[in-house]
Amino acid sequence: GDSVTQTEGPVTLSEGTSLTVNCSYETKQYPTLFWYVQYPGEGPQLLFKVPKANEKGSSRGFEATYNKEATSFHLQKASVQESDSAVYYCALSDNNNRIFFGDGTQLVVKP
Amino acid sequence: EAAVTQSPRNKVAVTGGKVTLSCNQTNNHNNMYWYRQDTGHGLRLIHYSYGAGSTEKGDIPDGYKASRPSQENFSLILELATPSQTSVYFCASGGGPYNNQAPLFGEGTRLSVL
Numbered sequence: 001g002d003s004v005t006q007t008e009g010p011v012t013l014s015e016g017t018s019l020t021v022n023c024s025y026e027t028k029q030y031p032t033l034f035w036y037v038q039y040p041g042e043g044p045q046l047l048f049k050v051p052k053a054n055e056k057g058s059s060r061g062f063e064a065t066y067n068k069e070a071t072s073f074h075l076q077k078a079s080v081q082e083s084d085s086a087v088y089y090c091a092l093s094d095n096n097n098r099i100f101f102g103d104g105t106q107l108v109v110k111p
Numbered sequence: 112e113a114a115v116t117q118s119p120r121n122k123v124a125v126t127g128g129k130v131t132l133s134c135n136q137t138n139n140h141n142n143m144y145w146y147r148q149d150t151g152h153g154l155r156l157i158h159y160s161y162g163a164g165s166t167e168k169g170d171i172p173d174g175y176k177a178s179r180p181s182q183e184n185f186s187l188i189l190e191l192a193t194p195s196q197t198s199v200y201f202c203a204s205g206g207g208p209y210n211n212q213a214p215l216f217g218e219g220t221r222l223s224v225l
Contacts, residue, residue: 043216097142103153
C-alpha cells in the first residue's frame with residue numbers, strides 16, 4: 001500500500017543554519033504531495049502542496065521539489081528561525097483522495 | 112472563513128463505555144477524515160468519507176465506526192472503548208473527488224480511556 005517515510009527526529013539546529021528533512025514515498029498511483037506543520041496544542045496546518053511531478057512548492061521560506069524518479073519530496077529551508085520549531089509532516093494523497101502521513105519530524109531551533 | 116470544529120476537545124471515558132467524537136465543517140468539502148495521533152506513529156487514518164451517507168475504512172479501522180449523516184458532520188464512534196484507544200484524534204475536511212484539495216484540520220480531541 002501507499003506509505004511515506006521521513007527523517008526521524010528530533011532535529012536540533014541553531015538559528016541561521018540550513019534545514020533538510022528527507023521524505024520518500026511509495027505508491028503505484030500519481031499522488032499529490034504535501035508538507036504540513038504542527039505547533040503544540042494545534043492541528044496540522046498546510047505548509048504547501050505540489051500536485052505535479054518535477055514541480056516545486058514553497059511557503060514561508062520552505063521549499064520542496066516533487067521528484068517522481070527518486071520518489072522523494074525533501075523539505076528545505078536556507079536559514080531557520082526559532083519560530084520554525086514545530087513538527088513537520090510529509091503526506092501524499094492518492095487517486096481516491098486518501099491522505100497518508102509520515103511519522104513527523106520534530107524540529108528544535110535554538111537561538 | 113474555512114473551519115473544522117471538533118467536540119469535545121477533551122474526554123475521559125471508562126473502559127467498555129461508548130464514546131462519540133463529533134466533527135463539523137463549514138467548508139462545503141466533500142471529503143472528511145478521522146486520524147489518531149500517537150508518539151512515534153504520526154497521523155494514522157481511521158475512517159474517511161466522500162460525502163453524506165458514505166464511510167470508508169482507513170488503515171486502522173478496528174474498534175471504530177464512523178457516521179456521515181450530512182455534508183457538514185462526521186462522527187467517530189467507539190462502541191466499547193479500550194485503554195489502547197487513548198490518543199489525540201483529529202478530524203479534517205478536504206475538497207474532492209478530483210481536485211486533491213489539501214485537508215483542513217480541526218484542533219483535535221484528547222481522549223483518555225481509563
